[in-house]
Amino acid sequence: MPRPLRIWFPGAMYHIVARGNRRAAIFHDQVDFQTYLAILEDVRSMMPFVLHSYCLMTNHLHLQLETTHHHIQYIMKEMHSRYAVYLNQRLRTDGHVFQGRYGAKLIETDAYFLEVSRYIHRNPLEAKMVSHLEDYRWSSYASYVNLLPFNPHVDHSKTLSFFREPVEEQYRKFVEKNKKKNEEGQLCVPEQLVLD
Numbered sequence: 001m002p003r004p005l006r007i008w009f010p011g012a013m014y015h016i017v018a019r020g021n022r023r024a025a026i027f028h029d030q031v032d033f034q035t036y037l038a039i040l041e042d043v044r045s046m047m048p049f050v051l052h053s054y055c056l057m058t059n060h061l062h063l064q065l066e067t068t069h070h071h072i073q074y075i076m077k078e079m080h081s082r083y084a085v086y087l088n089q090r091l092r093t094d095g096h097v098f099q100g101r102y103g104a105k106l107i108e109t110d111a112y113f114l115e116v117s118r119y120i121h122r123n124p125l126e127a128k129m130v131s132h133l134e135d136y137r138w139s140s141y142a143s144y145v146n147l148l149p150f151n152p153h154v155d156h157s158k159t160l161s162f163f164r165e166p167v168e169e170q171y172r173k174f175v176e177k178n179k180k181k182n183e184e185g186q187l188c189v190p191e192q193l194v195l196d
Helices: 030-046 072-091 110-126 167-176
Strands: 013-019 049-056 060-067 103-107
Touching (some): 013 072, 060 072, 060 110, 103 110, 110 167
Antiparallel strands (some): 049 060
């Protein structure tokens, strides 16, 4: 039975999740992280997209990605096939680097857009890899709270447009506060932080 086609339209936004095959590491050291981001930029130069947030963990990754004129399947296929070739050559192995098909959840509301940003940026903390989110180098979080001068990979404008001044401090509070759930068990966006 063929897999269902991804929903796509110009401007579609996704929470992309990709895991290492058999939960194996996909990033072994700094060079691997840098190579993935370099491939991402090279692919973006051919098939433009907007990256709102990202977090590269040891055995999986998260991207909050907005397409423009190219289908998500072509963007991700190009990025991950190139990275798989690189990693197999570097490790002198062959076979699958990523576990099956990447996950791509369509982001259809502003509340979900913000929750994806928070979820992605909290990953290193939830995994107990750091005590302070800004200490994790392979995430866009530090650039959102102005602890890095510039991150060329992400566009902060849409995310920060939902927050009142000082936006960086309000975003930090939003990400780092304890998460609350509503009656249906869904994570809530705090209304006091979001502009009407």
